[in-house]
Amino acid sequence: MALAHRILTIRRDPHSGEVLARGGDPEAHSLLERSGFVPVVRRHETYHRLPTGLDQDEEIRLATRAVARLQTVGYDLDTDPVFATERREPHYLSxxxxxxxxxxxxxxxxxxxxxxxxxxxxxxxxxxxxxxxxxxxxxxxxxxxxxxxxxxxxxxxxxxxxxxxxxxxxxxxxxxxxxxxxxxQAVHPHRAPCPQEVAGDEREKSASCPCPAPARIPTTPSAPAAAPPAPAGRRR
Missing domain, CATH: 1.20.58 (Methane Monooxygenase Hydroxylase; Chain G, domain 1)
Incomplete structure (x- = not known):
């Protein structure tokens, strides 16, 4: 997952007044939804908002809880100061x-x-x-x-x-x-451990194990043998 998908913003939109969360990956989206946010799917973007009809204290509570949960699993958050928290929440397997x-x-x-x-x-x-x-x-x-x-x-x-x-x-x-x-009661032919042997009912005498040979472990090449001494020339 790209690093950009680990970054989210949770802010109150200045135009609509809604608390909106943008960014993140599918795991972050699940955490937002479990914190009370509602997904909004548009043609060019997907974001999350808090439910309509909440009072401001409840909005702050839900957004702050989402921040705590997202920070627990390592997301970077850019939030309104009112949603910031040092609290962490345990993350359990859903x-x-x-x-x-x-x-x-x-x-x-x-x-x-x-x-x-x-x-x-x-x-x-x-x-x-x-x-x-x-x-x-x-x-x-x-x-x-x-x-x-x-x-x-x-x-x-x-x-x-x-x-x-x-x-x-x-x-x-x-x-x-x-x-x-x-x-x-069958074993999958491509997942069973290889017996490294030919089946007992194989008719062809030339048959061999169909599995590829195990890779050879490279060894350290030995030093080249010393060249034989050159023959001595005639003395004059």
Missing amino acids: LGDQVRHLAVRIREAESTEEVADALTELTATHDGILAALTKVLHTAADFLQDLGHPADPHTAARLRHLADERLHVLASDLRHVRNDLADR
Whole structure:
């Protein structure tokens, strides 16, 4: 990531009066959003702002908390003096990072069993990630249903549709992949350790291990042998 992406500004805009955060990389954007900021995506830029309707004390509190969190993980900040703080906040592994670690497990897997184990965290019927996400969507829909805005029931219905139709299809397909891998009990041909030998059922007598030969470790060249003495000439 470029050094420029480790620099952010958090200032009150003199024209709109909004507290705006600009700059940073995706990790910084996640920290801003977890600190209460709202992403704004424009055609030529993306920035973050605090929610509308906050009083000034709450704006200062949220912006100062964002500064503390960003400084903890090493970002350089240019802020209004009222947002500056020497405080640091502990940085914990987010739920998203924990889920993303499944990709690391799959990337390092050598067998179908290892990948099936990782996918099980997504597809487990009772406490898998997709089952939990379905529950979150339904619970959010219940909250919105009678919140009072005319569009809320429609939004609630949309969330239930996503949970029951779209997410259900995703979960069903992933379970099929997971179960297929669990049944195959196979080692990935390009990730298994090389046995350094020819397969026992190989018919060709000239077959050899297909893996490239290990790189030779360079040795220090020995000193050249001394040249033989020149033959002595005749004496006159």
